[in-house]
Amino acid sequence: MSAAPARLVAPQPPRRRGRPPRAPGDGDDVRGLLIRTGIALLTEKGYVATGLDEILRIAGVPKGSFYHYFDSKESFGLRLIDGYAAYFDRRLERFLNDDARAPLDRLRAMIDDACAGMARHAYRRGCLVGNLGQEMGALPESFRQRLQDVLLGWQDRTARCLRVARDAGDIAPGSSCADLAAFFWIGWEGAVLRAKLERGPMPLRLFEKVFLAGLRAPDARPHHHAPGE
Numbered sequence: 261m262s263a264a265p266a267r268l269v270a271p272q273p274p275r276r277r278g279r280p281p282r283a284p285g286d287g288d289d290v291r292g293l294l295i296r297t298g299i300a301l302l303t304e305k306g307y308v309a310t311g312l313d314e315i316l317r318i319a320g321v322p323k324g325s326f327y328h329y330f331d332s333k334e335s336f337g338l339r340l341i342d343g344y345a346a347y348f349d350r351r352l353e354r355f356l357n358d359d360a361r362a363p364l365d366r367l368r369a370m371i372d373d374a375c376a377g378m379a380r381h382a383y384r385r386g387c388l389v390g391n392l393g394q395e396m397g398a399l400p401e402s403f404r405q406r407l408q409d410v411l412l413g414w415q416d417r418t419a420r421c422l423r424v425a426r427d428a429g430d431i432a433p434g435s436s437c438a439d440l441a442a443f444f445w446i447g448w449e450g451a452v453l454r455a456k457l458e459r460g461p462m463p464l465r466l467f468e469k470v471f472l473a474g475l476r477a478p479d480a481r482p483h484h485h486a487p488g489e
Contacts, residue, residue, distance in 0.1 A: 291329045293319050294336075295343045302340060303385040307395050334400045337392075341403065344388040345410045352414060356421040363425035364472065367418070371468050375461050378452070383459040390449040415441040422475075431475040444471060 297319040301310045316323055330336040355370035378385065389410050396404060419441035425431050431440075447467050454463035 290321055290325055294321060294326060294329065295339060298336065298340045299344050299347075299388055300385070302391060303344075303388045304381075306391050307337065308398050334402060337400065337403060338406055340388065341392065341406050341410065345413070349413065349417075352417045356417050362430065363421050363428060364430050364475065366421055368468070368472070371464070374452075375464050378455055378464070379461065383455050383461075386452045386456045387449060390452055393449070394453070411445055415445055418444055425475070435475070440475065447471060 294315065297315050298310075301315060301318070312323070312326065316326060326336075330339065351373065352370065355373065356366050358366050358369070361369060389407055392399060392403060393407055396407070415438070419437040422431065422435070422437035422440055426433065426435055426437060451463040451467040455461060
């Protein structure tokens with residue numbers, strides 16, 4: 261049995277003068293490659309179980325280049341959170357602001373897209389923010405506020421979509437859309453964790469079904485998914 265993997269980033273070596281070791285592409289390409297590789301690995305394995313050597317090997321980047329672009333383990337981790345949040349914000353924007361769909365259909369489309377993404381990676385990858393939140397006891401304290409800020413941003417976007425649904429009469433008129441949005445993300449992150457555990461979509465679809473059923477206004481017509489959804 262091999263030794264446990266190293267922490268995400270090994271202790272930083274002393275800075276050297278001059279140019280960093282050569283790596284493929286220009287600086288932005290190398291930085292972006294490291295961020296994309298880090299996000300992919302952390303969404304699957306988490307922070308503690310992912311070693312710097314593994315990230316560098318998969319990215320094909322020498323260690324000296326890593327320390328040229330990132331000052332420390334902590335700064336790299338924070339940049340991964342920012343990169344993931346920017347990516348996910350674009351997806352939320354695309355679905356939740358889609359005026360061609362009814363507001364609750366926007367939420368359904370977002371869920372369908374997330375389910376397809378997990379299936380594409382055989383349910384091995386989850387949510388970076390959710391993964392790091394579970395590991396918070398082993399992470400730098402600076403991660404806590406950054407993760408909370410990301411979740412609050414997602415909640416705010418979801419609450420705006422739910423307000424449109426409430427104004428359209430699709431959900432109960434007295435509903436607190438802020439509370440519903442917070443509840444959605446609390447439950448959804450748990451469903452993603454369970455889907456990774458079970459390697460299947462059932463937790464995601466069950467959460468979707470129960471959450472949307474609880475939103476329905478008394479006189480709203482139910483939405484029917486295709487069979488098997």
